[in-house]
Amino acid sequence: MTFTVPIDNGDSVRIAEEESQRTLYPYVTGTSIVAIKYKDGVLMASDMGGSYGSTLRYKNIERVKAIGKHSLLGASGEISDFQEILRYLDELTLNDNMWDDGNSLGPKEIHNYLTRVMYNRRNKLNPLWNTLVLGGVKNGKSYLGMVSMIGVSFEDDHVATGFGNHLARPILRDEWHADLSFEDGVKLLEKCMRVLLYRDRSAINKLQIAKITEEGVTVSQPYSLKTFWEFSSFHNPTAGAEGSW
């Protein structure tokens, strides 16, 4: 809200705008994250793009990071807010390690901490503009959950953010089952990511798949998916509606 206040000499002075102090729109954004539970833990896939509106400006952004010993955090939405969240979690895990007492924060605890943070920011009308995916394994139990920018949070066997909600979820609902092997899990994720690549304009063909098991976290090197553009309907896409594009 801005205010204009009249002062003695007849001029008006604008009091400092509060709007610039709270998040109104995202600027550099990451697109979908897709994650599933599998036999040994959790698999999470994301591409490495950072869009600046409709421009695909950054092509080397890691949107999945390891948290502590037991968790993986993936984020879509505003990249700077994701970096801020990583800083919060850094402090949290640092203090947890300093206790040095055999107890450690597992994925469930981190998920709930993030839910509290996101919801409290939303209440102050100053959200962190992200949808977060938190996966992990502790004491043999796998955990996978999601938190949105307004603090909605839940756990599930498979999750997807952004466009993934619309394009990946139906695939996962049909084809996910418990105790997927690593190879089958990766194949399933690649299938989802390929559809997103074809249909989401902010997706790029450079993705990483991260895996978390009881042993720890591995993030793959970036790689590309094979795509096929020779479908007959791609040859003459406006055949049914001449003049359109």
Place this chain on the structure above:
Amino acid sequence: MFRNQYDTDVTTWSPTGRLFQVEYAMEAVKQGSAAIGLRSRSHVVLACVNKAQSELSSHQRKIFKVDDHIGVAIAGLTADGRVLSRYMRSESINHSFTYESPLPVGRLVVHLADKAQVCTQRSWKRPYGVGLLVGGLDESGAHLYYNCPSGNYFEYQAFAIGSRSQAAKTYLERKFESFQESSKEDLIKDAIMAIRETLQGETLKSSLCTVSVLGVDEPFHFLDQESIQKVIDTFEKVPEEEEDAGGDEAEPEAAPGTAGTGVQGGSGDQDVAPMEI
């Protein structure tokens, strides 16, 4: 301990490097009635002696549930104990709310100790006059800690605090090596027997003691009088029990019959301030 010129302020050191006010606070713990704690790999038992101010009044509560997985028994200034219990409950519930996960007892105990230490280093405060036996769970199993007014804390297999706790400690020292692998029932029995030691000859009845248990798959709860009496009956085979039984049922809360009144509190009772139970 005698009065000296360095004992007025908690912020005054003595030439021999002692803080007398803190030591006096620890004396207050010794005046309270006995509290006992024992633990095995998976369970913690806290027990205490129910001492009432007079025949007319009921006894003060000395064992508090902090959370499903943490309990605390106090000895000394009960008022201070209640305040600290409230603090512990608050810390525990805030942690549960933020992390959906129980606060590890080891971390709670450190918060408590740090809080007590503050009072030993401010001229406008006084140390808490209460000793706390904190029993609880964390990722590595069951633990028992003792928190001092000095701000120190120690982990124990078994411990006793309060008046005539030395007798209980002697009993526990004989048996503690078996506690780690004990069953819950054996642990409870040992706790009640240790309580008996502090009574110095007074007949042990379930109305005289409070017992609480918590374990890895068992939330904190108190044992009811019946269960306690059943355990007592397994080792107290005194014939007088039957004569008193009739009278006791009529007045369970009042100081137990003829045996109680004179013996209640024992030596040094005249010096015990009314606020210390």
